[in-house]
Amino acid sequence: MEAITLQTLPPKAVLVGVHLPHHADFAYSMQELRNLAEANDLEVVDTLSQKAARVSPSHYLGTGKIEELRTLVLGHEATLVIFNDELSPSQLRNLEASLEVTVIDRTLLILDIFAQRAQSREAQLQVEVARLQYMLPRLVGLRASLGRQGGGAGLKNRGSGETQLELDRRRIEERISTLQTELEKLVARRQVQRKQRHKNEMPVVCLVGYTNTGKSSLMNALMEACQADSAKHVFVKNMLFATLETSVRQLELPDRKTFLLTDTVGFVSQLPHHLVKAFRSTLEEVAEADLLVHVVDASNPQGALQIEVTKATLKELGAAEIPTIYAYNKCDQTDEAYPRVEEDRIYMSVKERSGLTELLEQVRRHIFQDYVQCEILIPFDQGRLVAYFNEHANVQATSYEPEGTRLTLECRAADFERYKDAFVVL
Known part of the structure; x- marks a missing residue:
């Protein structure tokens, strides 16, 4: 059996949540966050929660809890902290600066799982669009290089240059636009298939x-x-x-x-x-x-x-x-x-x-409420209807008479109305 090396061990994660007064299902929500983390092949090493009237707009947690969380992360040698709610761009930036580890929220965790599971081209496109839309407002401060000028020094380049942040934002917006165009084609194809199914009633x-x-x-x-x-x-x-x-x-x-x-x-x-x-x-x-x-x-x-x-x-x-x-x-x-x-x-x-x-x-x-039970006589020159009802209805009895074929059947009301002029109702 192959020995487990550090490289094969899953990343260690600490889960964090704030228990707000109106959140009656907080314990279940945290358990579900653990399940989501494990579904993403992460090792959950600890959980930290705080009861509060509201989340901190700057750091999600209070100052004391941030220090407690830092201690937990260092003690477990965790490389990831996962928050139970969607973090704002400023909360994400401040938390990464305070904790000095990767910080993600519940939303990004679910997006990562979807990215791993997506098999069809359409699902992959949908997940990538969702990830990019999530990333767009969170570019600021994710890395120091985002603030750099596009090239040159001093004032002479100010008009022509773009910050790295602006370049990244523009690239993401262009990518979203390209993906959505491709998605629209796939969606249009599926809508045609759906219309065809409706046509078939x-x-x-x-x-x-x-x-x-x-x-x-x-x-x-x-x-x-x-x-x-x-x-x-x-x-x-x-x-x-x-x-x-x-x-x-x-x-x-x-x-x-x-x-x-x-x-x-x-x-x-x-x-x-x-x-x-x-x-x-x-x-x-x-x-x-x-x-x-x-x-x-x-x-x-x-x-x-x-x-x-x-x-x-x-x-x-x-x-x-x-x-x-x-x-x-x-x-x-x-x-x-x-x-x-x-x-x-x-x-x-x-x-x-x-x-x-x-x-x-x-x-x-x-x-199947729109079905009718009936007994009909189909003239021999309308033999195609006998074949149709045998294929598309529940024919319970068949007999042959001098005037045609007698059928006892259950069929769609729409079929009955469509063909009623071609047979005799008994």
Whole structure:
């Protein structure tokens, strides 16, 4: 076995948070910060918190706590300090000067995780835009060289030269503009695909929820239940933000009803505004869904908080009014009885493949309300309609009569209206 060297050890980090009077979930927020740090392959060596009425506008922490933090950093030989809230440019600059180590905040930590996880070109572009927008106001004072004149000495060069800061800012603005142009092309392509799906009148069901609640695992399990192509399974791993790409799969129920199932990026408390903005085009899939399946980790003690965070994010995306059913996953790790259905809630275990039938039944009930049960007679010269209904409807009985083919079926109301002049209703 290879010996561990100093170079292979993860960076040591100290976590810092200010407990404000209105922040009832502070302990959970700090635990989540630890989870985020560990998801970024960092070793958390200590945590420091301070109760205060407000954060210090200059240093985030009070003077005494800054000294305490310096001692902790030196004692642990930490190379990184992570703050639980987004730091202003001046707080970032002052803290780095006081602590003499790298300082980042929760926002940059999440952005780093997203940067590592992004696989598709679109996700990579979205993350880079978010990172650059975050960096832009924080350039001042990040390094001494930012204040240098572009060239020459004295006054003769003042008109032509630019400070390094101005050059960096201009480069970043140009880079953001270039990335956004490329992103717009990808977004336009996806909008064409979405319009095509709407044209096909296929309902869209979207999986939403907190990160790591099991949305991608549920998607794969539903694909198995509907006997969809296993080669189209989505990536699953027990880690925060395993899914950054929006995946869309077509599922067919046993009665030939088809719908599109969409998997989306998971949410998290204090999800950076830059990220929501950058991923807005991806998350438009959510706002245009016919039904949301809100996946909840039933085994998480903070499940109720995670539901509220998800609801708040959905509201920001303009998706708060879309009909929603709640899939309480991981019930195998709780005392909950499952599978069972209570109004708009399904208690289930994706791991044990328990509750999938109940969930699919709830999905069917919500999105296939515009179906009609009928008995029709199709003349022989309209044989193409027999083939159409066999492919697109749930044909329960077929018989042949002198005047044509008799079908007992359940079909979309839109199909019934479209073709009703070509058959006889019995």
